[in-house]
Amino acid sequence: MLGGGRGRAWRARLAAAGLLGGALLLPAAAQANIEVEVSGVSGAMKANAEAYLSIRDAANQKDLDQATVDRLQRQAGPELREALRPFGYYNPFIDARLEGTAPKWKAQYIIHPGPRTVWKRVDIQISGEGAADFEKELKRMHRRLQEGEGILHSDYDEAKAILSSAAYARGYLDAQYAEAELRVTPADNSAEAVLHFDTGPRYRFGEFSIEQTGERPLEDAFLRRYVKIHAGADYDPQKLLDTQFALSDLGYFQSVEMLPQREQAQDHQVPILIRTTPRKSQRYDFGIGYGTDTGVRGSVASDFRHLNDTGHSLHVETQVSHIKNTAAGEYRIPRGDKPGEMFTLNGVLGQQDYSAGLSRFYGFGAGLARTPGKWQRRYYLKYLHEDSTLGEDVTAADMLMPGLTLNRASLDDAIYARQGWSLFFDVHGAVKDAMSSVSFTQAHLIVKGAYPLWQRTRLLARYETGANLVDQFSRLPASQRFFAGGDQSVRGYDYQSIGPRDANGAVVGGNFLTTMSLELETRVYGNWGAATFYDAGGVENHVSPKLKQGIGVGLRYRAPIGSVQIDLAHPVEDNGVRLHIGVRVGL
Template sequence: MARSHPGHLPGRLGLAALLLASAAAHADIDVRVSGLDGELLTNVNQRLGIRADAKREDLDVALVEALHRQAFEDIRVALQPYGYYNPVIDGRLQGEAPEWRARYRVDPGPRTVIDSVELRIDGEGSAELQPQREAILQRLRAGEPLRHTRYDDAKKALSSAAYARGYLDARFTRAQMRVLADENLARILLHFDTGRRYRFGAVSIEQEVLDADVVERYVTIEPGAVYDPQKLLDTQFALSDLGYFASLEILPQRESAEDGVVPIVIRTTPRARTLYNFGVGYGTDTGARIGAGAEVRRFNRRGHTGKLETRLSEVKNTARGEYRIPVGSVIGETLALAAELTTERLEDGESQKWGTELSLSRTPGDWQRKLYIGFTHEESELGSTRQRADLLTPGVALTRNELDDPIYTRRGWSLFVDVHGAVRDVLSPTSFVSSRAIVRGVLPLGERARLLGRAEYGANLVEAFGELPASQRFFAGGDQSVRGYAYQSIGPRDEQGAVIGGKFVNTYSIEVETRIWNDWGAALFYDLGGADDDPAPKLLQGIGAGLRYRAPVGSVQVDLAHPLDDRDGGSGSGVRLHLGVRVGL
C-alpha cells in the first residue's frame, strides 16, 4: 500500500487571511516531483492536476488543499501503465497565499511482472493469424515487466490483422488483464474469434460525366475477391487523382451483405469542366513575369483533357497547348499531342522556335516512362552566328521518385534521364544524340534540418556542332544550376567572347537547410558546375545563404549567391539574388 504524508499545513484561518491581504497578487503553486526520471516522471507531470491548475486565477486555500490531496491518486494512476502499483509517496504542501510549494517524493516500488498469458484464436481465420499470435506472445511473455501499452497494442494488432484479411466480424470474446497488486503479478487472458470471411460484391459507381468503362478501369476492387480495406483506399486515391471529381466516397454496404458478400457503392461529384488561372511573379532567371491559362478537365465522356497556357517574361515567352488521351489503367498514362511557341533571350543572343510533339507516357513498375517524337523549327543567334534549323527528334525520358512527402520532402530521392537525337537529312541539319541525367536527394538532419543535394550531367555526341541549334546546346548558371552566375552565362565562347553553349554540362549542389522559428528557416549552399566542349568541363564555384519559408505549395526561397571564380567579361562577379519556390526536391 502507498503511504501518504500530507505534512504540516498552516491553519485555514491564517491562510485565508493572508490570501485576502494579497488579493491583488497572482496566485501560483510551485510543483516539484523527485525520485523519478525518464518516462515515469514525464507521465506523472502530465497527469498531475495540481500542476495543470497551478496558475488558475481562482486558487484559494480550499482548492489548493483539494488539488494536493488529489495529487497522490494522480501519481498512483500515472505509474500504473508502467507496472508500478505499489508506490510510496511522500507529499507536502507548504508556503502561503499567493504562493504555495507542493513537493512530492516518489518511490515507485517493485514493478509488476506478467505471470501468465493465455491467447486463443478461434474462427475461420485462426490459422492465418498464427504469425500475429506468435509476435504478440514474444512481447507479452511470463516474467516480462508489465506495460499497459503492450497489452493495448496486442489487441489492436490482432483486430487490425483480422480486418485486413476480410474478417469484418472479428472480436474479442474475452479480454482481461488482471493485476494482483499485492503480489506484483499480472495475468492476461485474450480470446479472439475471427468470425467468417467477407468478399467484395458488385461495384456500383454513381457518376454521369464519363463513360462507365473509363472509370471502371481504375477500380482495383474485383467482385468475388477477399474483402481488402487496402483495395478500397487504392481505388479512392486512384479515382481522386484522375482529376474528374470534386469529391468521392466509397461506401461498403455491409448491412446489405448476403452470404458474406459486400456490395460497394462509389459516389462522386464532378469538378467544373474548365479551370482558368492567372498569375504574376518574379524569377531570377526570367525577371518579371505574367501568366494565364486554362485547363480543360474533360473534353468528352472518354475523359480526354487539355491545357493551354501562356507565360510572358523579360527573358522567355512561351505559349503551349496540349491535348491528352488517357490510356491503360494507371494514373498519368496518356497519349498526348502538344504544340509550343517560344522566344528566349540568352546571355549573348536569342532564340525563337516553334514545334509539336507526340508522346506516350507509361508507368512500368516504379518508373515513369515517356516515349516521344518532336518536330521543331528554330531560328537562333549566338554571338555573331545566325542559325535556322528544323529538327525531328525521337526520344525517351525516364523518371523515378521515392519521396516521403511530395511537397516538403525530408527523406527521398529522384532521378530524371532523357535521351533524344536526330539524323542528318531526316528533317534535321546534322546527326546527334543528346543525353542528360539529373539526380536529387535529401536526408533529415535531426528534427529541424535537412541536407539537399543535386548532380547533373549532360552530353551531346554531334556530327557538326556548328549546325546544332541553341536549344540543343548545354549552358550552366542560374537558379537551377550554379547560383551566383547569370542564367545560361557559363559555357564556351566564340572569338568575340559571346557564350555559344557546349557539348557537355556538369553541375553539383549541396545545401543545408534548418528551421529557425515556426515555418521560417535559413540555408547555406555550395554550387559548382560548368559547360564545355570537353567531357570533363571546368567547374566554377558559387556559395551563398538564403531565407526559407515553408508554405502549403512548397518551400519559398530567397537566396544571395556569390561566385568564387572570375571569368572573362566579369559576368560572374558580385552577388546575385535568387527567388523561387521548391516543390518536393
C-alpha cells in the same frame, strides 16, 4: 476639536484612504500559490504522475483556502498510485508533505515505486475461419507480452490492437475479442493477459457500381479501368483507398467516396458504391511571378475536361517572361489503367533570348506516357523547326526527334521534402535527311536528394550531367546546346553565362555539361530559415568540363507553393556578389 464641516471632510478622506488601502490589499490576498514538487521517478513516469495531480492543476487558483488545499492533498496519494499503474507499479510508497499556510503552500511528493508487476501468464488464443492467417501477428504479440517481464499497460493495448487491425485489413469484418482482460494481482505483483480472439468469416468484394452526378457523366467502362477491386476477391480496405486515390487523381472529380454496403452483404460479399462529384468542365489559371533568371513572368492556362465521355481533355498555356515566350497546347487521350497514362498530341510556338542571341521555334509531336511499376516513362516523337543566332553561329534547323523520358521520385512531401530523392533522364536525337538537317544524340540526367540532419535542418544535393554526340556542332540549334549558370544551376553567375565562347566572347553553348550543388538549410523561426550552399558547374566541348564555383548564403520562407529563396552568391573565380530569387518546389 474640529469643526463640523472640517470634521466631515477629514472623515471622508480617511474613509477613502481605507477603501484605497483595502483595494490595494485585496489583490495581494488573492495571489494564492502552491509549489508542487514530484521526485523519486523520472521521464514518462514523472510526467504522468504530475498530469494526474489535481493539486498541481489548482496551484494558481486565486480563491484557494486551507480547506481546499487539505482536500487536494488527501487526493494526491490515490492519484499518484493510479498514475503509476500503467507502468506496472501497483504497490508504491508515497511520502506526501504539505508545508505553509494561506496564501503560500509547498507540496512535496517523494515516490518510491516499489517492485514492478510482471507477467505471470499470457494466454492468447485465435479461433475462427482465419485462425491460421495470423501467425506473424501472434509472434509480435508474444514479443510485447513476455512471461516474467515487467508489464506496461501500453504494451497490452498495442498487442490487443495488432489482431484487430490485421483482421480488418484482411477482410475479417466480424472479428472481435471473445475475451480480453488484463488481470492484476497487486498482492504478489503479478498479472495475467487473457486475449481470446475470434476471426469470424472472411468477407469478399461484391459487385461495385459508380454513381456520377452532373450533366456529362463519363463512360462507365472507362472509369472501371481505374477501379482496383474485383468481385469475388478478398475484401481489402487498401484496395478501396487505392481506387479512391486513382479516381481522384484522374482530375475529373471534386470528390470520390467509397461506400461499402455492409448491410447488403450476401454470402459474405460486400457490394461497393462509388459516389463521385464532378469538377467544373473548364478551368482557368492565371499566374505572375518573378525570378532572377526570368525577370517578371506571367502565364495563362486553360484546361478543358470532359471533351467526351471517354475522358479526352485539352490543355493550353501561354507563358511570357523577359527571356522566353511560348504558346503551347496538348490534347490528352487516357490510356492504360493508371492516372497519368495517356497518349498526347501537342504543339508549341515561341522564342527565347540568350545572352549571345535569339532563338525562334515551332513544333508538334506525339507522346505516350506509361507507368510500369514505379517508373514514369514517356515515349515521344517530336518535330521542331528552330532558327537561332548565337554569336557567329546562325542555324536554321529541322529536327524529327524520337525520345524517351524517365522519371521517378520518392519524397516524404511533394512540396517541401525533408527526405527523399528524384531522378530525371531524357535521351533523344535526330538523323540527317530523315526530316532533319542535323544528326545528333543527346542524353540528360538530373539527380536530386534531401536528407534530414536534425529536426530543423536538411541537407540538399543535386547532380546534373548532359552530353551531345554531334558531327557538326555549328548546325546544332540553341535549344539542343548546354549552358550553365543561374538560379537552378551555378549561383553567383548570370543565367546561361557559363559555356564555350566564340571569337568575340559570346557564350554559344557546348556539348558536355556537369553541375552539382550542396546546400545546408535550417529552419530558424516559424516558416523562416537560412541556408548556406556550394555550387559548381561547367560546359565544354570535351567530356570533363572545367568547373566554375559559387558559394553563398540565403534566406528561406516555407510557403504553400514551395520554398521561396533569396540568395547572395559569390563566384569563387570572380569578384562580386549576385542576388538570386526563386522558388523551389519539392527538390
